Amino acid sequence: MIFDKKAETMPRKELEQVQIERLQTTLNRVYRNVAFYKKSFDSHGVNIESIKSREDLPNLPFTTRADLLAAYPYDMFAVPLRDIVRIHSTSGTAGKPLVVGYTKNDLKNWTACTARLLAASGITEHDVVQIAFHYDLFTGGFGFHQGAELIGASVIPASTTLAEKQITIMKDYKTTALLCTPGFALHIAQEMDAMKIHPEQLSLKTGIFGAEPWSNSMRRQIETRLHCTAHDSYGLTEIMGPGVAGECEERAGLHVNEDHFIVEVVDPATGKWVGEDGQGELVFTTITKEGFPLIRYRTGDIASLISEPCSCGRTFTRITRVTGRTDDLIFFDGQKIFPSEIEQILLDVEGTAPHYQIVLSRENGKDIMDVRVEAGESFEIDKLGKLEAMRDTLVERIQQELEISAQVHFVEPRTFERATKDKIRRVIDKRESV
Ligand SMILES: [Zn+2]
Structure with a gap:
């Protein structure tokens, strides 16, 4: 009509x-x-x-x-x-x-x-x-x-x-x-x-x-x-x-x-x-x-x-x-987020801009965001407790500031490729819609 x-x-x-x-x-x-x-x-x-x-x-x-x-x-x-x-x-x-x-x-x-x-x-x-x-x-x-x-x-x-x-x-x-x-x-x-x-x-x-x-x-x-x-x-x-x-x-x-x-x-x-x-x-x-x-x-x-x-x-x-x-705007769970906004939170919490990657997937029709962050070179196994506390802080800050639930995982230093002349691929989107 x-x-x-x-x-x-x-x-x-x-x-x-x-x-x-x-x-x-x-x-x-x-x-x-x-x-x-x-x-x-x-x-x-x-x-x-x-x-x-x-x-x-x-x-x-x-x-x-x-x-x-x-x-x-x-x-x-x-x-x-x-x-x-x-x-x-x-x-x-x-x-x-x-x-x-x-x-x-x-x-x-x-x-x-x-x-x-x-x-x-x-x-x-x-x-x-x-x-x-x-x-x-x-x-x-x-x-x-x-x-x-x-x-x-x-x-x-x-x-x-x-x-x-x-x-x-x-x-x-x-x-x-x-x-x-x-x-x-x-x-x-x-x-x-x-x-x-x-x-x-x-x-x-x-x-x-x-x-x-x-x-x-x-x-x-x-x-x-x-x-x-x-x-x-x-x-x-x-x-x-x-x-x-x-x-x-x-x-x-x-x-x-x-x-x-x-x-x-x-x-x-x-x-x-x-x-x-x-x-x-x-x-x-x-x-x-x-x-x-x-x-x-x-x-x-x-x-x-x-x-x-x-x-x-x-x-x-x-x-x-x-x-x-x-x-590189991300559409996530009804919200719009730029990777730079995640990066800003990582920077605030860690004190330095870390290497990271955002992996998006969908389970049971629900959007999942996994923020994978390289642990700093100085983090050793015995400091895992500290990493856990930092992960909790990151999850909380992302929730508070971006109003989304994200998972945060720390990975080995130098997991992600470094910038060459091409732009680093910060976002891996495994959802079928995009
Ligand atoms: Zn028409």
């Missing part, structure tokens, strides 16, 4: 006009209210008035994650704090998180965007929607929650409570739609086997999964084991949260909500547009956001545009599934 027919099926020409008008307003807003953008536009010699079409976009400088980190906490906000009604942030990291703010209008638009995604997956007011994303600083839970309420579905804010409890809720409350990370969906399937609950005992029809990359084989597994149709969704906190793009009933690419966001695909090395439908880094410009507008934000996510019109009737362009990253 198309939630907002007028917007979602708008002729392309009209849509482009809407985009340019909204972009102009946004550019004026950020130039006036955000010191970073005033400085950035001035130093790049940008004249806002000269941006008159999509083709002029490359004249605007990019915004990067580093820019956002440097603006901690509120320097990128384009309105005074009294106009902000909601604050979210990226997951707790060893450094500073990215903090984003929403005005009343932003929340209204966000709600409409997630409602479109839910409707495109076939969810209506007759559905019982179980949201098993984190309900906290993370945008997943709240983002989908408000959209599901707008549709009029019965919403269960299950958050990320234990799989066993999720299954009991699904069975007893007759959940028809499940929303969570694909990894958690598989973990739930695994737990159902253990509890000897057959998917036919559930009422599940639909699932929307996202917040981490996943493959088509994982989609098939989820569909077979949970007896539901699985839809992909794309969004990130910096841009808005969930609701940036999502699959329609055709499930052949994710429609970008183009009346709120302009999407570009650039070569990660040169920053130039890739050819039509070529693969590259997704870059987003928000064109309706008041609290936290972003101009040409480099997401680090690798995908392509699908310019061919979709048979569902929506005119919004589609992006393919995200196939990779331009950096």
Whole structure:
């Protein structure tokens, strides 16, 4: 079902006009209210008035994650704090998180965007929607929650409570739609086997999964084991949260909500547009956001545009599934973590930057992170007690600062290869989805 027919099926020409008008307003807003953008536009010699079409976009400088980190906490906000009604942030990291703010209008638009995604997956007011994303600083839970309420579905804010409890809720409350990370969906399937609950005992029809990359084989597994149709969704906190793009009933690419966001695909090395439908880094410009507008934000996510019109009737362009990253960001258990954040904790605890490797695997559908750290040359067998204490401290610090459970193992000195001219392979990912 198309939630907002007028917007979602708008002729392309009209849509482009809407985009340019909204972009102009946004550019004026950020130039006036955000010191970073005033400085950035001035130093790049940008004249806002000269941006008159999509083709002029490359004249605007990019915004990067580093820019956002440097603006901690509120320097990128384009309105005074009294106009902000909601604050979210990226997951707790060893450094500073990215903090984003929403005005009343932003929340209204966000709600409409997630409602479109839910409707495109076939969810209506007759559905019982179980949201098993984190309900906290993370945008997943709240983002989908408000959209599901707008549709009029019965919403269960299950958050990320234990799989066993999720299954009991699904069975007893007759959940028809499940929303969570694909990894958690598989973990739930695994737990159902253990509890000897057959998917036919559930009422599940639909699932929307996202917040981490996943493959088509994982989609098939989820569909077979949970007896539901699985839809992909794309969004990130910096841009808005969930609701940036999502699959329609055709499930052949994710429609970008183009009346709120302009999407570009650039070569990660040169920053130039890739050819039509070529693969590259997704870059987003928000064109309706008041609290936290972003101009040409480099997401680090690798995908392509699908310019061919979709048979569902929506005119919004589609992006393919995200196939990779331009950096070494790890998607783990619904969180995003950079290896450098683990490294910082190792450095804090050990006093020197140790050699280490992060091994990711999946057992019973659950993500496992094993941080393997080389013991310093000076550690001898009789100091094992000290190593154990240090391991416990590391596990605790990772839990506290990154909000994930990791295992830590010490290995013999010089286990890992040393840097040659190639980059050291810090992360070994044995999970099938990536
Ligand atoms: Zn479509």
